[in-house]
Amino acid sequence: MLGPGGQPLASFGDRLLAYLIDTAMTTAALLLLFMPIFLILMVRILSVELETNPDGTVADPGALITEIMLPMLLLQGALLVVMFGFYWLYHVEYLKRTGQTFGKRVMKLRVVPLDPTRTLDRRMAGKRYLVEFVGGSLVPFGSYLDGLWQLWDKPWQQCLHDKFAETVVVKVSR
Numbered sequence: 683m684l685g686p687g688g689q690p691l692a693s694f695g696d697r698l699l700a701y702l703i704d705t706a707m708t709t710a711a712l713l714l715l716f717m718p719i720f721l722i723l724m725v726r727i728l729s730v731e732l733e734t735n736p737d738g739t740v741a742d743p744g745a746l747i748t749e750i751m752l753p754m755l756l757l758q759g760a761l762l763v764v765m766f767g768f769y770w771l772y773h774v775e776y777l778k779r780t781g782q783t784f785g786k787r788v789m790k791l792r793v794v795p796l797d798p799t800r801t802l803d804r805r806m807a808g809k810r811y812l813v814e815f816v817g818g819s820l821v822p823f824g825s826y827l828d829g830l831w832q833l834w835d836k837p838w839q840q841c842l843h844d845k846f847a848e849t850v851v852v853k854v855s856r
Contacts, residue, residue, distance in 0.1 A: 683837065687798035689852035691839050692791045694832060697851055701829070703785030708772055715768075716761060723757055769815055774807040790856065796838065796848045809847035817843075 683691045692700075730749045733741040740746055777783055781792040781802050793810070795802055818825030828842040835841075838850045 683839065685794065685838065685850050685852040686796055687794060687852070689792075689794075689854065692789075692851040692853050694839075696789045696791055696853065697832065697841075698829075700783070700785035700789040700791050703788055704772070704783050705785075707784055708769065712765060712768060715764075719757065719761070723753060726753065766816070770808075770811060773811045773815065774804060777810075778802055778804050778807040786851075790854050791851050792854045793844075793849050793851055796850055802849065806847045806849055810843045810849060813843035813846045814841070 685691050727750050730745075732745055732749070735741050772783065777786075777793060780787075781794055786792065793802060793807075795806060814825070814828060818828055821827075832839045832841045832844075835845075838844070840850055844850055
């Protein structure tokens with residue numbers, strides 16, 4: 683099948699492989715970024731010595747919260763913000779430049795507007811990101827429904843994030 687601009691539509695398998703490549707790339711980058719932070723936190727937590735009563739209970743339960751739980755929760759919240767920011771840079775800013783992420787480039791795919799007279803912009807890429815990653819994270823089974831939607835969508839084989847952003851994924855020669 684051909685897309686609105688006359689290019690062949692990307693297959694489910696090609697899109698899935700591109701997604702897996704992008705996921706591996708971003709996960710590796712975030713692991714490299716977060717691992718030292720988690721190691722520092724673990725060393726800090728393991729160095730905390732909580733006083734215990736003779737019966738083995740913690741003498742000051744407030745210290746457990748302030749010394750261990752609160753730093754962990756604050757770190758997780760900060761890392762969540764960093765992660766979504768990193769994904770925004772990769773899946774919006776990087777995508778809007780050429781219509782390709784690294785995984786899409788490897789699989790020779792490109793995101794293009796449904797209207798062939800328009801160019802992919804930050805608004806379209808941002809909408810794709812919000813539905814695919816934020817919506818897919820908040821709605822139970824939302825990411826599965828989003829990704830599988832292309833299997834029965836006609837005529838453009840769009841995922842839900844493509845429909846929302848008015849984009850389509852096509853196969854390109856480079």
